[in-house]
Amino acid sequence: MENKNTTGKAAGKKTLVEIQNLKQYFAVAGSLFQKRYVKAVDDVSFHIEEGETLGLVGESGCGKTTTGRSMLRLYEPTSGKILYEGKDITKVDMLPYRRKMQIVFQDPYASLNPRMTVGDIVGEPIDIHKLADSKNDRLDKIITMLERVGLNSEHANRYPHEFSGGQRQRVGIARALAVNPEFIVCDEPVSALDVSIQAQIVNMFEQLQEEMGLTYLFIAHDLSVVKHISRRIGVMYLGKLVEIADSYELAFHHVHPYTKSLISAIPIPDPVVSREKKRIVLEGDVPSPLNPPSGCRFRTRCAYATDICAENEPELRQVGNGHFVACHHI
Amino acid sequence: MSKILLDIQDLRLSFFTPAGEVKALNDVSIRMNEGDVLGIVGESGSGKSVTAYSIMGLTAHPGRIIGGTIDFNGHRIDRMTEKEMRKIRGNEVSIIFQDPMTSLNPVYTIGDQIREVLFLHTNLDKKQAQHRATELLKLVGLNDPEKRLKQYPHELSGGMRQRVMIAIALACEPKLLIADEPTTALDVTIQAQIMELMIELKKKLNMSIIMITHDLGIVASMCRKIVVMYAGKVVEKGTVEEIFYNPKHEYTKGLLKSIPKLNATEREKLVPIPGTPVDMLNPPPGCPFAPRCEKCMKICIRSMPEFTQISDTHASACWLLQKEAAQALKGGNSIGK
Numbered sequence: 001m002e003n004k005n006t007t008g009k010a011a012g013k014k015t016l017v018e019i020q021n022l023k024q025y026f027a028v029a030g031s032l033f034q035k036r037y038v039k040a041v042d043d044v045s046f047h048i049e050e051g052e053t054l055g056l057v058g059e060s061g062c063g064k065t066t067t068g069r070s071m072l073r074l075y076e077p078t079s080g081k082i083l084y085e086g087k088d089i090t091k092v093d094m095l096p097y098r099r100k101m102q103i104v105f106q107d108p109y110a111s112l113n114p115r116m117t118v119g120d121i122v123g124e125p126i127d128i129h130k131l132a133d134s135k136n137d138r139l140d141k142i143i144t145m146l147e148r149v150g151l152n153s154e155h156a157n158r159y160p161h162e163f164s165g166g167q168r169q170r171v172g173i174a175r176a177l178a179v180n181p182e183f184i185v186c187d188e189p190v191s192a193l194d195v196s197i198q199a200q201i202v203n204m205f206e207q208l209q210e211e212m213g214l215t216y217l218f219i220a221h222d223l224s225v226v227k228h229i230s231r232r233i234g235v236m237y238l239g240k241l242v243e244i245a246d247s248y249e250l251a252f253h254h255v256h257p258y259t260k261s262l263i264s265a266i267p268i269p270d271p272v273v274s275r276e277k278k279r280i281v282l283e284g285d286v287p288s289p290l291n292p293p294s295g296c297r298f299r300t301r302c303a304y305a306t307d308i309c310a311e312n313e314p315e316l317r318q319v320g321n322g323h324f325v326a327c328h329h330i
Numbered sequence: 331m332s333k334i335l336l337d338i339q340d341l342r343l344s345f346f347t348p349a350g351e352v353k354a355l356n357d358v359s360i361r362m363n364e365g366d367v368l369g370i371v372g373e374s375g376s377g378k379s380v381t382a383y384s385i386m387g388l389t390a391h392p393g394r395i396i397g398g399t400i401d402f403n404g405h406r407i408d409r410m411t412e413k414e415m416r417k418i419r420g421n422e423v424s425i426i427f428q429d430p431m432t433s434l435n436p437v438y439t440i441g442d443q444i445r446e447v448l449f450l451h452t453n454l455d456k457k458q459a460q461h462r463a464t465e466l467l468k469l470v471g472l473n474d475p476e477k478r479l480k481q482y483p484h485e486l487s488g489g490m491r492q493r494v495m496i497a498i499a500l501a502c503e504p505k506l507l508i509a510d511e512p513t514t515a516l517d518v519t520i521q522a523q524i525m526e527l528m529i530e531l532k533k534k535l536n537m538s539i540i541m542i543t544h545d546l547g548i549v550a551s552m553c554r555k556i557v558v559m560y561a562g563k564v565v566e567k568g569t570v571e572e573i574f575y576n577p578k579h580e581y582t583k584g585l586l587k588s589i590p591k592l593n594a595t596e597r598e599k600l601v602p603i604p605g606t607p608v609d610m611l612n613p614p615p616g617c618p619f620a621p622r623c624e625k626c627m628k629i630c631i632r633s634m635p636e637f638t639q640i641s642d643t644h645a646s647a648c649w650l651l652q653k654e655a656a657q658a659l660k661g662g663n664s665i666g667k
Contacts, residue, residue, distance in 0.1 A: 059517035164606045194373035195544055199588035199602035221517065224547075228590035228600065251592060265522035267547030268593055269586070271570045274551035281526050282519045285487045 015086070016215045017071065017101075017183055018047035022080035024063070024070045028290065038289045040066040042239040043080070045316075048183075053209065053216040055230030055247065057223050057262070061286060062236040064219045065106075068185040071217065072101050084183075099129050102176035106188035108168035112160040118171050119156030122146065125178045145174040149204065166197035170204070177208070183215045190225060202229055223266055227251050232322070235259050238289055238297040241316065245323035256325050258298045296328065304329050332363040335506060335538055336385065341398035341408075343384055352610045354380045354393070356562045362555070364505070367532065367539045369553035369570070371546065371585075375610055377562040378542045382508045384408075385540075386425050387415035403505055421451045424499035428511035430491035434483040440467075440494050441479030447501040466497040469534075471527060489520035493527070500531065507532075508540045513548065525552060546589060550574060555643070558582050561608040561618035563634070568644035578638075578646035581619045617649070625650060 024041040041063040048054045056064045070077050073094050082090050089097055102125075105111035112121055122142045125131075132138035143153045149170040160168055169189060176184055186205065190198040202225060208214060220226050226233055227247045234244040235256065243256040254260055261280040268274045282301050287293055296314050299305040306329070314326040343355040355377045362368045372378040383389055385400060387407055400407040403422060407415070427433040435443060444463040448454050454462060460479075467475035470493040483491055492512060499507055509528065513521035529552065532539055541553055549556055549570065556573045558566040558581065566579040577583045584603040591598065605622035614620055620630040629649050638651035 059519060166606060194607060195546070196373060196585060196588055196603040197606070199600040200604070202590075203600055203602055223518075224590045224592040227592060228598070248595070252595070261519060263592070265518045266592055267521075267525070267545065267551045269546035269550050269574070269589055269591060270593070271550045271574050273593060274547070277551075279522055279526070281522050285489055285520070286517075 013049040013052075015047045016050045016084070017217075018045075018083040019067075019071060020045050020081040020083065022067065022070060022082065023078040024066050024075055025078045036290055039239050039292065040289060041070060042292075044236070044239070044241045045080075046234055046241060046244060048215055048217060050182075050215055051209070051213055052232065053218050053230045055226035055233040056217060056219045056236060057221060057226050057233060058236035059221060059262075059286060061238070061289060063239040063289075064221075064236050065187055067236070068103070068187050068217055068219050072098075072103055072185060074103075095129075099179045100182045101185070102179065102181040102183070103185040103187060104169075104172050104176050104189045107192055108165055108172055109160075109192070111172055112168060114160055117157055117159055118146070118151075118163075121160070121171060122156075122174045122178050125175060129179050131179065141178065145178050146171075148177065148208070149174045150200075164197075165193050166200060169193060169201055173201075173204070173208075177212070180212075181214070183217075185217045185219070187219045188221070189218075191220060191222065198225065205229060223251075223263065235262065238286060238292050240297055240326065242298065242327070243323075243325045244316070245320070245325075249320065249323055253320075253323075255319060255323075255330050256298075256327050257302045257304055257329075296326075332365060334361060335364045335366070335403055336360070336362045336540075337399075337401040338381070338385070339399045339401075341381070341384065341400060342396050343380060343389060343393060344396055346392045346394065347611075350611050353613065354562050354610070355384070357398070358559075358562075358564050359398075360557055360564065360567070362538060362540070365536065365538055366555060367541060367553045369541045369543065369549035369556045370559060371543060371549055371556060372559035373544055373607060375561065375607055376559040378559050379510055380562075381559070382425065382510050382540060382542050385506075385508060386419055386423060387412070388419075388425075417451075420447050420499075420504075421502045422504055423506040423508065424502070424504045425508040425510060426492070426495045426499050426512050429515050430488055430495050431483075431515065433495060434491060436483055438482075439479065440481055440483065440486070443494075444479070444498055444501060447498055451502045462501070463497075466501060467494070469500070469531070470494070470497045471523075472497075488516050489523060492516060492520075492524055496524075496527065496531070500535065503535055504537060506538045506540065508542070510542045511544070512541075514543070514545075521548075528552070546574075546585065558585075561610065561613060563618055564647070565619065566646040568640070568646075572641065572644040576640075576644070578640055578644070578651055579619075579648050580623045580625055580650070582646075584622075617647075 022041055022044050025037040025039050027035050028038055044067060058064045069075055071082055081088055119142050122145050123138055126138055126141055132141055142156055146155055151170055190201050218229055230247045233247045233250045235242050237258050243259045254263060261282045264280045284301055287300055293300050295311050296309040299309040308328050314328045316324045316326045319325050338360045341355050341358040345352040345354055358381055370378045395408050441463055445459045448459045448462055463479055464475045467478055472478050472493050513524050553570055555569055557564055560581050566582045577586055587601040588603055603622055608618050616633050617630045620626045635647050635649045635652055637645040637647050639645050
């Protein structure tokens with residue numbers, strides 16, 4: 001089951017989830033005969049090893065969320081394969097896999113049903129997968145989950161509106177954990193939270209990973225948070241994976257021009273470092289994914305772009321141990 | 331010494347809601363000089379935006395200033411009528427809001443919205459206003475300004491809309507520009523463009539900026555002075571170096587320890603601030619941070635500490651500092667027990 005597009009596979013480690021040439025197009029308004037497509041994810045491949053965290057970063061519209069959702073088949077992929085423990089799950093019934101693969105959403109306000117108690121929200125996946133033998137067993141399981149995320153039994157009878165943002169995110173995490181999953185897609189789980197609360201949730205993700213042996217796909221636009229929590233990081237731009245590497249390698253030895261400008265644009269919370277830092281300010285905006293540039297999609301904003309960038313699309317090439325980059329000029 | 335541009339003294343502002351009085355600002359004192367770039371940092375509900383709105387005279391019902399003074403460039407903002415305020419707002423002080431998507435009127439063209447400010451505050455005729463509007467769009471780095479003037483907000487991207495907001499704010503060359511989380515809704519590469527633009531314009535137009543944000547990275551790279559707010563109170567103020575390298579308040583310390591740094595070469599442990607933000611309807615009687623503070627003492631729960639001056643520019647409101655200060659004065663004799 002070796003595929004040449006699979007990036008940075010280390011020998012000995014077991015791959016838990018893998019996507020191969022995943023494409024996710026969305027049809028948008030066009031004429032009857034000529035449908036137009038937003039190529040939200042276009043030919044992306046990567047794998048995630050058991051017990052590791054892969055971070056996925058990029059700006060809005062780069063396809064990072066869509067990638068995460070397509071991996072769980074919350075969207076039906078246009079083409080490409082999703083492998084879970086080596087089995088192709090692109091076309092199978094997902095119910096048994098939903099027990100293993102879960103998601104935590106970005107917005108803790110919108111992702112909890114306001115008319116359900118927190119107990120029922122956490123209990124729903126237990127009911128769906130028939131994991132409880134009796135009513136008491138169900139309640140025990142719910143309370144165990146709530147305690148695991150730092151809430152307690154008395155929270156079970158309350159409604160989401162009675163909770164703060166950070167507490168709601170804990171409920172969202174408890175719901176994902178209720179089925180004892182192996183793999184969790186964390187879709188911007190701390191973006192909506194206050195700075196002082198973010199660290200609580202990030203630390204909790206790490207602790208849960210240790211205790212339960214979880215594997216994460218951690219999607220966020222805040223590279224500092226992603227670097228902190230991930231072992232490897234992938235950078236996306238306009239539906240393409242442009243660079244993927246070990247998180248420290250990516251933070252300090254990134255080579256793709258987009259990654260360079262992305263990292264240089266992040267303000268560092270240290271006045272001296274921040275003042276000395278040279279910023280590469282990109283010109284213009286991200287092009288529309290309806291009509292992406294030919295060849296390399298970053299070329300319209302890239303300082304190093306030449307003719308070849310417009311003609312050919314660069315493939316991901318290995319430049320170091322587990323470090324892959326898609327650029328003609330490296 | 332440069333001239334004082336803005337002097338807020340013991341400002342108290344409350345929102346009178348059906349659920350009760352929310353003390354959004356509690357004895358807030360902020361002073362800034364001409365040419366300063368001041369950062370106001372705090373999390374949601376800390377009162378940083380309300381402070382900004384009160385400088386703009388935008389504290390409408392159910393909000394009311396119940397004490398203190400706001401002196402801006404010789405005007406007593408807190409005593410002004412709406413009619414008087416209109417002459418200043420958008421002219422001497424202007425604001426850019428967080429969300430460029432909702433703060434522009436969708437049914438007017440960009441040109442209409444820039445010219446509106448010009449007609450209100452200047453005597454330019456139609457042709458001159460058109461010319462000035464074009465100039466402003468060039469100033470904020472929008473290409474093809476004549477075309478942009480005829481476009482509607484939905485035709486522009488988020489970054490472009492924020493540039494238009496800045497153009498509108500700068501139309502009358504204000505002395506003070508308040509930026510209320512101007513880049514929170516934008517992507518980092520666009521954020522970098524907007525920050526760069528603001529710094530450049532500050533130099534060009536010689537204005538002062540108040541930057542309101544929760545992002546310590548932005549503050550570190552843009553501001554000279556910082557005010558840290560928590561639950562409607564100023565808890566610490568100082569220069570950017572003092573706050574980042576020598577924080578004195580436990581909240582500021584906690585905040586700095588809880589953010590991951592991109593330039594850290596080793597894995598750092600994040601130390602979160604425990605607990606949840608203050609319920610503003612029911613704030614604690616003493617120091618608002620006491621319930622989440624690990625060094626909380628009995629006195630912290632009972633009453634709010636005064637500011638302790640650490641240097642000419644650095645001050646912090648924490649009982650721990652008072653004790654230290656007193657101990658230092660009395661040669662180490664333990665007091666306050």
